Amino acid sequence: MKSKVIVYKKMDEKVLEFIRETCEVIYFEKLHSDVYPIFLEELKDADALLGSGLKVDGDLLDRAPHLKIVCNTSVGYDNLDMSELSKRNIIATNTPDVLNDTVADTIFGLLLATARRMPELDQFVKNGEWKETLKEEHFGVDVHHKTLGIIGMGGVGSAIAKRARFGFDMDILYHGRSRKEEEEQTYNATYCSLEELLQKSDFVCLMTPLTPQTEGLMGKREFELMKQSAIFINGSRGKTVDEEALINALRAEEILGAGLDVFAQEPVSPANPLLSMKNVVTLPHIGSATAETRLKMAMLGAENLVAGLKGETPPNLIKGSIGVK
Ligand SMILES: NC(=O)c1ccc[n+]([C@@H]2O[C@H](COP(=O)([O-])OP(=O)(O)OC[C@H]3O[C@@H](n4cnc5c(N)ncnc54)[C@H](O)[C@@H]3O)[C@@H](O)[C@H]2O)c1
Numbered sequence: 001m002k003s004k005v006i007v008y009k010k011m012d013e014k015v016l017e018f019i020r021e022t023c024e025v026i027y028f029e030k031l032h033s034d035v036y037p038i039f040l041e042e043l044k045d046a047d048a049l050l051g052s053g054l055k056v057d058g059d060l061l062d063r064a065p066h067l068k069i070v071c072n073t074s075v076g077y078d079n080l081d082m083s084e085l086s087k088r089n090i091i092a093t094n095t096p097d098v099l100n101d102t103v104a105d106t107i108f109g110l111l112l113a114t115a116r117r118m119p120e121l122d123q124f125v126k127n128g129e130w131k132e133t134l135k136e137e138h139f140g141v142d143v144h145h146k147t148l149g150i151i152g153m154g155g156v157g158s159a160i161a162k163r164a165r166f167g168f169d170m171d172i173l174y175h176g177r178s179r180k181e182e183e184e185q186t187y188n189a190t191y192c193s194l195e196e197l198l199q200k201s202d203f204v205c206l207m208t209p210l211t212p213q214t215e216g217l218m219g220k221r222e223f224e225l226m227k228q229s230a231i232f233i234n235g236s237r238g239k240t241v242d243e244e245a246l247i248n249a250l251r252a253e254e255i256l257g258a259g260l261d262v263f264a265q266e267p268v269s270p271a272n273p274l275l276s277m278k279n280v281v282t283l284p285h286i287g288s289a290t291a292e293t294r295l296k297m298a299m300l301g302a303e304n305l306v307a308g309l310k311g312e313t314p315p316n317l318i319k320g321s322i323g324v325k
């Protein structure tokens with residue numbers, strides 16, 4: 001009897017074919033309201049879930065009594081209730097590393113675009129407002145040789161540090177749960193407290209996972225500690241930032257600007273005040289959004305799934321999952 005796998009996100013056919021070699025696949029390109037009742041019905045005898053963003057909590061797991069493994073096609077796994085999964089002996093996996101460079105390219109591009117006001121000046125040109133040589137009022141700020149503070153020097157944070165150091169001669173500060181000797185040696189990065197990082201950085205880049213400890217990590221006090229000339233970049237999750245505090249800090253000119261790839265609510269509401277601020281550059285959570293990288297992530301998720309269903313240890317077990325030694 002083949003294992004039954006529910007795939008709940010749009011996937012390349014190559015990935016579905018790979019899973020179909022050993023499993024039965026129930027495929028939902030998107031879990032919109034029309035198909036959700038069918039999804040819940042299929043859950044009843046499903047052995048595995050593959051996709052990203054679905055809230056997998058106790059309520060959902062109670063509807064899936066045969067589930068053996070839940071596989072994210074993302075590195076972030078804040079959508080998974082790890083304790084509920086472990087209670088039920090369900091394996092959980094994610095897709096780290098394959099996306100580091102693509103995400104670092106996005107986040108550093110966001111940093112550059114925000115520093116040099118590119119979206120605003122692109123619109124300036126397209127609106128036919130460019131009538132003469134640009135004046136100081138339209139100048140941006142330099143990135144090269146400035147100080148970048150990275151909160152969360154992990155896979156993506158480290159790739160951002162590489163770009164900053166070797167591409168832009170930046171000085172790098174970082175804060176995290178542990179020291180990163182390799183990054184300190186390779187990128188001349190300096191570990192410091194969060195307070196010191198916020199006070200000294202010209203660019204603050206948040207790249208931590210969303211956890212109970214990082215929820216609201218950047219709040220009123222943290223933005224007040226930043227330089228008035230500094231720019232905040234968020235590539236992590238929207239809820240690592242107190243969005244109200246960010247809006248107030250920008251309105252009070254406590255910081256110079258912000259570049260955001262993630263938001264507390266996604267898709268972000270058009271009414272969100274951040275979207276009407278010229279000194280805020282916004283992206284629709286596109287960190288890993290290239291065809292090549294998304295295929296790698298999906299295939300890695302599928303490899304984790306097939307290995308787990310075979311009784312093997314999947315390559316990317318999430319910390320806290322059963323089977324993590
Ligand atoms: N915008 C996007 O499209 C995109 C893409 C990839 C990752 N992400 C987000 O970025 C996160 C990090 O990705 P990664 O692959 O670098 O993960 P990672 O696990 O390699 O690195 C996370 C880093 O954050 C640090 N950290 C954890 N808790 C912390 C805390 N309380 N304070 C300070 N540092 C802390 C960890 O020590 C680690 O160094 C993901 O969990 C995801 O939420 C977003």
Ligand SMILES: O=C(O)[C@H](O)CO
Pocket residue numbers: 052073074075076077099287288
């Ligand atoms: O966590 C990740 O991999 C990205 O945010 C894409 O979801």
